[in-house]
Amino acid sequence: MKGMKAGWNNAVLVLALAAVVGLWICPTGVRADIAELKIGIGVDADTLNPQEQTTTLFQNMCDLMYGSFFFQDPQGKLHPGLATRYEVAPDGLTLTLYLRKGVKFSDGTDFNADAVKLTWDRILNPKMRVPLRFGVGMVKQCVKIDDYTVALKLKYAFAPLAPTLSLSLVSPISPAALKKYGQDVRQHPVGAGPYLLKQWVKGDRIVMVRNENYWGKKPTVAKIIWKVVPEAATREAMLRAGQVDICYKPLPSNVAALKADANITVEMPLDTRTIFMGLNCQKGVTANKKVRQAFNYAVDKKAIVKKILFDTAEPMDGPVSPKVFGYFKMDKQYDYNPNRAKQLLKEANFDFSKTVHMRTPQGRYLFDRQVSEAVQAYLQAIGVKVQLRTYDWPTYVAGLLKPIDKTELEVFLLGWGPLILDADMGLYGQFTCEVNPPRGLGSAFYCNPAYDRLMKASRQEQDPQKRLVLLKKASVMVWDDCPWLWLHVEKFVIAYSARIKGLVVTPTEKFYPQYITLQ
Numbered sequence: 001m002k003g004m005k006a007g008w009n010n011a012v013l014v015l016a017l018a019a020v021v022g023l024w025i026c027p028t029g030v031r032a033d034i035a036e037l038k039i040g041i042g043v044d045a046d047t048l049n050p051q052e053q054t055t056t057l058f059q060n061m062c063d064l065m066y067g068s069f070f071f072q073d074p075q076g077k078l079h080p081g082l083a084t085r086y087e088v089a090p091d092g093l094t095l096t097l098y099l100r101k102g103v104k105f106s107d108g109t110d111f112n113a114d115a116v117k118l119t120w121d122r123i124l125n126p127k128m129r130v131p132l133r134f135g136v137g138m139v140k141q142c143v144k145i146d147d148y149t150v151a152l153k154l155k156y157a158f159a160p161l162a163p164t165l166s167l168s169l170v171s172p173i174s175p176a177a178l179k180k181y182g183q184d185v186r187q188h189p190v191g192a193g194p195y196l197l198k199q200w201v202k203g204d205r206i207v208m209v210r211n212e213n214y215w216g217k218k219p220t221v222a223k224i225i226w227k228v229v230p231e232a233a234t235r236e237a238m239l240r241a242g243q244v245d246i247c248y249k250p251l252p253s254n255v256a257a258l259k260a261d262a263n264i265t266v267e268m269p270l271d272t273r274t275i276f277m278g279l280n281c282q283k284g285v286t287a288n289k290k291v292r293q294a295f296n297y298a299v300d301k302k303a304i305v306k307k308i309l310f311d312t313a314e315p316m317d318g319p320v321s322p323k324v325f326g327y328f329k330m331d332k333q334y335d336y337n338p339n340r341a342k343q344l345l346k347e348a349n350f351d352f353s354k355t356v357h358m359r360t361p362q363g364r365y366l367f368d369r370q371v372s373e374a375v376q377a378y379l380q381a382i383g384v385k386v387q388l389r390t391y392d393w394p395t396y397v398a399g400l401l402k403p404i405d406k407t408e409l410e411v412f413l414l415g416w417g418p419l420i421l422d423a424d425m426g427l428y429g430q431f432t433c434e435v436n437p438p439r440g441l442g443s444a445f446y447c448n449p450a451y452d453r454l455m456k457a458s459r460q461e462q463d464p465q466k467r468l469v470l471l472k473k474a475s476v477m478v479w480d481d482c483p484w485l486w487l488h489v490e491k492f493v494i495a496y497s498a499r500i501k502g503l504v505v506t507p508t509e510k511f512y513p514q515y516i517t518l519q
Helices: 056-066 113-124 175-187 232-240 252-261 289-299 301-308 338-347 368-381 393-400 424-431 447-460 464-481
Strands: 037-041 071-074 078-081 084-086 096-098 140-144 149-154 195-201 203-212 225-230 246-248 264-266 269-280 313-315 355-361 386-390 411-416 484-491 492-498
Touching: 037 203, 037 232, 056 078, 056 203, 078 084, 078 096, 096 113, 096 269, 113 140, 113 149, 113 175, 175 492, 232 246, 232 252, 252 264, 264 355, 269 289, 289 338, 289 368, 289 484, 301 313, 301 368, 301 484, 355 368, 368 386, 368 411, 368 484, 386 393, 411 424, 424 464
Parallel strands: 037 225, 037 246, 355 386, 355 411
Antiparallel strands: 071 078, 084 096, 096 149, 140 149, 195 203, 203 225, 246 492, 264 492, 269 411, 269 484, 313 484
């Protein structure tokens, strides 16, 4: 990853083919199959089309069903997947991708350059809904060179493009499935990953079974059941009772007890996900910068982390996670200061008779509803009337995607977790004018041309030190403008049976169980 951060310079970057396919996660001595693995999750998927994804958990599912060109391991290193290597032209404007031969989609059809080009054509089609398109917005077109080689032609050189190719965003879909299902492919995923969809009972479970056409090493787990259990406490009880093998994001208050249980393993690395209250920058009372700053001073983030999250998070001290290249701790901090908050509201001529509408999901993030209730209480303590409403995740996502003239968002809890270890996906992906809904996921509707110029320059700059200078300037600017109420960086808490060995857990909030063993 260090080489990726350093940019392409003049070198041709090549990924060597791994000596043994799947070696990066396949432990030595894998023997018996695991008939079934049950995973307790808090929310159901809204779509299983990789190009439509907005949520890490469901991108994790897509990785298992579609596969990816490269895999980025927990240390940020890239490993070959559906592509064996890549080369970058000296001017940085063409990336040639060499595809793996002999691969079949789970429907038995061929994976080749035609399938890859079709996927890229869909991603780049402005008529298609692709919320994360900004991540590959520098790609102008995909050109087929031969049956197993494609070239990505770029509008401008982009330093972290290679890690970007590890995202499920660019995972190829079977052309035959697209022809058969059309837009309904979101309910009928067909990819080239180690698993395929067997059953999807909305609101209850998603069942995957091993893809017998898979090109790589045979997974040890024959079936994965993703069981939707909205209440974290119930998921934990099911883990203790052996009704699920993995509990996704248990309650922070129960982490210590889970760690003390010899039958359970708990992992909680600091991840890339930042949790925030989005503040609508173009509509309502939060369109005023002083109001947004006041809300930041009004909330005791350290108390939330300690008393509600039980230290399963760290307070934000910059606009991105410390885990990514381009992170800076800001000199100016919004430490808890209700008097300063009241003064700023006074300067903004804030109308205390108005009710601020706050929204939150439940079961998507660590103690999301409880965190929202705490923020509500802090704002009410400085005299702001706040009405809080809770939504299921699919309904919540639908509300986030409405354009400014239709949005009802004022203050809303959300998380954003860059899936590559580079600040671009955070700083560009949430705060540039380009990513405002419905084109993107910047639901705070922040739009600052000066900021956009900095971020576009940072994307094109190949010198890592010069990139850092630009990223710091952009960070200082957006931190001051407060499109978010800056809350905390989550730790990715996942608990599972101590019998499970070899589970790969990443700082990008993903986990891969296909080569686990049981003891």
